Amino acid sequence: MLRLFSRHRGPLPSRRLILLSSPQLFKPQIFFRRNGTAPTTPTPSTQPQPQPQSTNSSPPPEDDTPWWLRGPRWRRVIGTTIIAIKFLALCHLITTKVILVSLSEGPSMLPTLPTSGSIIVSRLNSRGRGIKVGDLIAAHRPDDMDVMFLKRVIGMPGDYVVVDPMATGRGEDTMMLRVPEGHCWIAGDNLSHSIDSRFYGPVPLGLVMGKVLAQYSGGWRWFTSDPFTKPEPGE
Amino acid sequence: MSVPAPTPPPSRWAFLRRGMHLPASVKLSLGVLSWLPVAIFFFDNVYHISWVSGRSMYPTFLPDSNAGMRDLILLKKWNAKNNLKRGEVVVYRSPVDPEVTAIKRVVGLEGDVVLTKKPFPVSEVVVPRNHVWVEGDDIHSHDSNHFGAISMHLIQARVTHIVWPFSRLGTVEKSLPASTQKRVIPAERQLVSIFST
Structure with missing residues (x-):
């Protein structure tokens, strides 16, 4: 600055000298001629300039700016x-x-992701490139302009998915559906607190921003695409 | 015998300030390459030009007077999704194949009632929130009558001008054909009909 x-x-003095001589940089100067007189010129320094003693002396110091x-x-x-x-x-x-570091919020992925955390998204997998069933993806919500979500892929184009796995608990019939071409079916891990494909239908792969690689708040954790991990023996 | 003045220790970042001593050709190519992200940002987010292919927008693009020549169009990517109007020509990512982009005309905005054409299973549809109904000007076009309304996020750009051929240089017409206009009931007109009856 x-x-x-x-x-x-011209060249700046060395860093130590800057602190001592910085007022010189802001020395008041007269930019305009007053009363037709010439602008004041800085008085030449009285100290004698060191004269080069011989042609074989060391070259002048390089301009370090x-x-x-x-x-x-x-x-x-x-x-x-x-x-x-x-x-x-x-x-x-x-x-x-390439890559995006972002914050995640909300209870929809609760066992996997905390209510608020930090994640790393690979943008190389945007538009559904290389996305498999079980991946965590970040995408735009199709029915809202500025909402993005973080959900798990349940079905890729051509797969048959159960629309609402909790329907039997409510005494309704389960419905199966074929994911249309170029779309994916997504759902949160916390089904009771998640707004996902059950509400707005299959999501076009063009809205996928990328695959969630890792979570780094509260300890590093890498996400693999295998959601079917066995529970711990104690649980 | 003159003692040389003690030189200050070289700064850790001196190499950055001095600049690396590289051949002129490498320096030139690095200078050109450093502008590449700026160019990508411009073409991705501000303006882009593109060739039109396919017959789905037949009377508007690639008319018979072209004699086989393709059209070059100017795409406006800045603010493309805001304040869309019926009749504007947009470029969107196909919901069927995300790697393919297509060019169509916006027929219905969110809340509009559209009377659909043949392949669509339902005869009358309300365009959902944050979706648009797109149709080509030609009869044989793969549009919303096949795959339904598309999400607004799929829209990449608006088509504003035709650049090539020079005989048709100018802005793109932003109006619906009369036959299409009859099939759309705009959301604002639906409100008026509710209050007037």
Whole structure:
């Protein structure tokens, strides 16, 4: 910042000297001629400049300023802005195409995920690429513009799924359904507190943001696509 | 005999500030490559151009006057899903195959009643929340009459202009054909009919 907006050009003094001599950077300067007189020029230093004693002396020290902070002020500002734009675009590219770190909320996946936690989503599996039955996926809710959910894939295109496994408990008939092409059937692990495909039907694979790889809040935990893990003997 | 002044220890980040000493060709290619994420962001989120293929939008795109030439269109991706109107041409990810994109015209927005065409099992359908009903201008088009209303999230872009061929350079018409307009009862007009009776 100090270098970016100061009118000083040329090499900066070393880092230790910056602290001592920083007022020099903001030395008041007269930009405009007053009363037709010439602008005041800084008085030449009285100390004698060290003269090169011989042609074989060591080369002058290299300009240590970074390349994006060299030159006049307008070039410094534009250069820094361009670097910021490139950096933000690179971050956006990574979070949309490669990997995304995000927060998860809600009780719908309770035995698997806590009510609030942090997860890592692989965006390489977006649009349903390489998604299998049993994977945890993050996707957009089809009937809402800005809600995303985190559920488990129950059926892929062509599979037959039970629409509501809890229907028999309520005394209703269970219904089976074939997942249409290009869609997947999803459900939360905590069925009684989950809004999933039972309410809005099969989700198009184009809405899938990616596969949930791991949870890192409260200890690292990697999710495999096998949901049929055996319970512990004590449980 | 002159004693050289003690030089300060080199900074840990000096190599970053000085810049690496690389061949000019490598430096040039790195400079070009560093713009790649910016270009990808622009084409993914702001504007894109694309060729049209397929006959589903027949009188609007790829008419007979093209003589086999394909159309180049300008896609507006910024704010594509907000304030959609009936009659606008959109590009969406096919709900049948997520790797395929298709181009159709928006016929019904959420809450509209649409009288469906032949392959659809029900004759009259209410477009669900955050969904749109899309249809092609041609009779033989694979559209919502086959797979139902599509989610708004599948919409990728709006088609605003035709870029090529030059003879048809200009904006894309944003109105429904008269025969299609008769088959849609907009949500706002349904409210009016309730209060007037």
